[in-house]
Amino acid sequence: MDFLLSDIHDDLASSIDALLTKADSPAVARAWADGDRTPAEAVFAQLAETGVFGLMVDDAFGGAGAGAVEMVVALEQLGRHGVPGPLAETIAVAPTLLRAAGVTDPLEAIAAGGVVSVAAAPVQPRAADADAVSTVYLLTGETLSVGTAGAALRTVDPARTVSDVDAGAPLATGVDGSAAVDLGALATAAQLLGLGRRMLSLAAEYAVARKQFGRAIGSFQAVKHHLADVAIALEMARPLVHGAAVGVDGGAPEGTDVSRDISAAKVAAADAAHLASRQALQVLGAIGYTREHDLSLYLTKTRALVSAWGTPAAHRARILETL
Template sequence: MEFLLSDVHDDLASTVDALLTKADIPSRARAWIEGDHQPVAQVITALAETGVNGLLIDESCGGASAGGIEMVVAMEQIGRHALPGPIVETIAVLPVLFRSAGVSGERVSALAEGEIATVAIPPVAPLAPIAETSYVVHDGVLSTATAGELVATVDPSRVLAELLPDTTLADDVAIDDAVDIGTLATAAQLLGSAGAMLALAADYAQARKQFGRAIGSFQAVKHHLADVAIAIEMARPLVYAAALGIDGLVPEDTDVRRDVAAAKVAAGDAAHLASRRSLQVLGAIGYTTEHDLSLHLTKTRALLTAWGTPADLRRRVLESL
């Protein structure tokens, strides 16, 4: 199976990376944590102008009618920069959920234009990151929602809430496709975050010196970082294979839900390993809120259980064998 990205995908990744690099996401993430959401909202609007928010939205509603592969490419870069907020819900889950529910018009167009929205789909996603526009699915009923009691997480930029149904939008809504795209988008975020942590650790290992030598020259440090690089490169094909499945570009007998679950498990394991090893390399400075590594450490821990816990996803893989 061919896993090489096309020039179009490389250009998309470069565009998202350049936009987020110029925006200085760490400073905006810290503003988000302090309660100022406007700087991040500006970035999401800029992403919408490049078409990222509408990748999974039909052209008739202002989107790009793209697919899972393009979404994964963009989400990996978003994860690399630790952009806060309900990104998975806004860019991935809600467009697919609205399509499954037959919702169109202004609600969908608003997502393509940069609206920040969130959604809860119990029991897989019983809580949702907070946003001004909220939706919830209970027993197949899609409704607008209001936030209940707020719940803090290990990631200070990720405050969750139980969403309480308000106005009904659709009945008998199928949720599997929306849940799978949320799982896959989270896997792509974790993959990007793992790459960022590896880069931060490698840069520090080259700059930090002990006994007159860069610590990156020590064999133990090299092995730590090599283990992370291998884990990332082993997870990436699983993530993109799952994206091919989402897009229907695999044999008919392929268990796409199994592949999505395996992708998030592998990406989560890679990100968890990256967080541990990068912290070992950087030492105590990696814990500090002033260092960008801390943004990835906390986000990784929070995303490991988002849109499917490791235990539930491993169980799905096991049951399919």
């Protein structure tokens, strides 16, 4: 199995990184949390122009017809910049679910930047940010419908809400949504990987700039060890995420349990991001949890995404069942 990214993947990551850096993603996330969607909508339009929203949409419907590897490369960058909104649902879950259901009419709108949300009980029983999207899809068993979202409920992440969803008229029955649900977990793992990298970067920068006893705190062995542990955890999780994506795209050896690989990737990425959040807060101190500091954006988003598209316990149980 080849885990190495190509120049195309590196260029995709660099393009998204440059776009989001210029857009001032922390300001976008803060505006979203305050109910102002305009800055995020401008970012979504730019991402759509670069083909990010259409990565998993066939070219016949205006998409790129790319695979899961390209998707995780993009979602890792979106996570690293803390972009708000139901990104895993729009970019990965909805196109896969609609394709499985044979419902292709909405795909062109998604590729063009139409943000949607998805609920799929029991793994994802509530829809993320349903109050900010045009359409909410609901998968109940093997029935796919356009749902009606209830009141938006706040989460630990100020830039994320969740809503209960009531089923409307069925769009399709007999739908196998397992691949879409798996991609939701994989996309979320990629976001968590990006969040972890960003928090490690913030902590390392602070450790160089902050001085105690006339020395940068990054020179103290205890701080070095904390940040080294985070770096190792992230580097161990990254090939699991990329390897699972290769498996989704059909590049894994015969007999590979791709669903198990996705669960392993989600668990590893969630654990690494959680460790990054704890250690970054330890290095920065209480300032890191204040609304004024960007670290708070990534801390709270990490906590919200750890349980999205399958809790760590659920994914560990699935791994155990296959052993």
